Amino acid sequence: MLQQVKSIVLCGKPLDFATLEEIGSGAARPVADEGGMERVAAAHKVIADRVALGLPVYGSNTGVGSMKDRLWTADDLAEFNTSLVRAHHFGTGEFFTVPIVRKAIAIRCNTAMRGHTGCSPDLITAFLALIEHDIIPAVRRHGSMGCADIGLMGQIAAVLTGVGEAYHRGRLVPAETALADAGLSPLVMRPRDALAALSVNAIAYSAAGDVLREAAAAIRVLLVTGVMSSQALGASADPWRVAATLSTRGEALVGSWLYGQSGVADWPLPTAIHDPLSLRMTAQVFGAVVDTLLVAAGRLVEATYLSDDNPVVLGGQVHASGASLPLTTTLYVETAQIAFSHVARNVLNRCILLSNGGRRNLSVNLVAPGEVATGLGPLMKLAVELYMRVQSMAVPLSAQSIVVAGGLEEEATFLPLIVERMETQVRDLRQLAAIEAILSSQAIDLVGDAPQGIVKLAHERTRSISPMYIKDRPLSKEIEALQQAFTCHDLLRTFVAMAPMPEFDDFFALSK
Secondary structure, rough: OOOOOOEEEEEEOOOOHHHHHHHHOOOOOOOOEEHHHHHHHHHHHHHHHHHHHHOOOOOOOOOOHHHEEEEEEEHHHHHHHHHHHOOOOOOOEEEEOOOHHHHHHHHHHHHHHHOOOOOOOOHHHHHHHHHOEEEEOOOEEEOOOOOOOOOHHHHHHHHHHOOOOEOOEEEEEEHHHHHHHHHOOOOOOOOHHHHHHHOOHHHHHHHHHHHHHHHHHHHHHHHHHHHHHHHHHOOOHHHHHHHHHOOOOOHHHHHHHHHHHHHHOOOOOOOOOOOOHHHHHHHHHHHHHHHHHHHHHHHHHHHHHOOOOOEEEEOOOOEEOOOOOOHHHHHHHHHHHHHHHHHHHHHHHHHHHHOOOOOHHOOOOOOOOOOOOOOOOHHHHHHHHHHHHHHHOOOOOOOOOEEEEEOOOOOOOHHHHHHHHHHHHHHHHEEEEEEEEHHHHHHHHOOOOOHHHHHHHHHHHHHHHOOOOOOOOOOHHHOHHHHHHHHOOHHHHHHHHHOOOHHHHHHHHOOO
16 A cells, blocks of 8 residues: 555546646545545436436446447346456557556546546545555556547456456556455446446546656757757847747747747857748747647646546436547647647757858868768768658547447547657657757867856756767767656756746646
């Protein structure tokens, strides 16, 4: 059982990123609000009364999907609801991380607290007992079309019944063993419990929140390397000042931040009357991704408390619902993916400017004076590939069509797959940041700049891993090591503390 952690009360209100991180890390344990549990019980009574009268309730006493017209008898209900859970344990692939699964359980419970789900209070109690006793279901990540994560949530729900696998005290063990070691008994699913346990988007929302936060962290690092390269190239800071004053929210946030960093150092005089667009429009490109990330994350936070169940209890009646399609959230996540491709191109263009030389009398390929070397120009091959990788993952998927369950299910978003693609984008963007940092540090050293503030910190961290390039040498390990360094949240927290962007940093809890 987890000890010495604070409690976070789930009451059907939005779960922000700071709260989700505390739950995911195990620093806080979610508990059910008393009033919320009363609402859960009231909604369950509506379902139970209808079932007792022999009236059909989808997924409670009827089959699901193409078996929706099969009405089960009272004698069949216990077996049916347990079987329904186990039939949907079919995920494959790598496991989601333990923090993602913890957050998914909390999201599922929180969305039930408003009293529209119809599950029994026992289901919520059983879910939260898993976290309390450090039993975290092992969830393989492939198995959802993005219209309720049935194949994913089914792996969590199965553990409640003693089937499947779970991490218990850090070890992957059979669910039955984990429950027994914790002194818990398998849950006997009541009508509506099975479908409520598995037919929601909690895993996708949890994973989306995780990758959006990681994307925000990567963008903050890329802003730092962007300032590094802009200083090394002698870019004019004037367009950033304009953006800070005359632009939209995201552009103004980034423009103000960039212009603020240019004032920390002895910024070089501009080396051209009119800079290339990759320098002049940095605020616009990064402003767009900042704005889309904030909007996508805002929709995600809303999803942490709104019921995405089907059916739902509303006004004492049972209603069919289409809320299991998370299309709004998905579309904004996809928009952020498209914005990433613009950022990748922007970073690539600055890297090419650096390697081309010329500005501030930099040498071609940033070769050190008097040295016989090919220099850093060949790195552009990798940079271009990384850009194309990010670009290739930006093609929208959510409008793809597929029909299953006898034609009853023909809408989907593929949100879990989109999340997986975004994870790849974030990884490749971080590697682009490493390349930009290596090129920028080389240029800074060649022209003899004395960087200050956040550029100084980034330059020092780069040089601690990748020393000045004099003779030609392999760079693979240096690039990967620097990518890992820029992924470290300790370094990110230092960047945030030195050069804050409060509206963005605080929303994503980047200082946590």
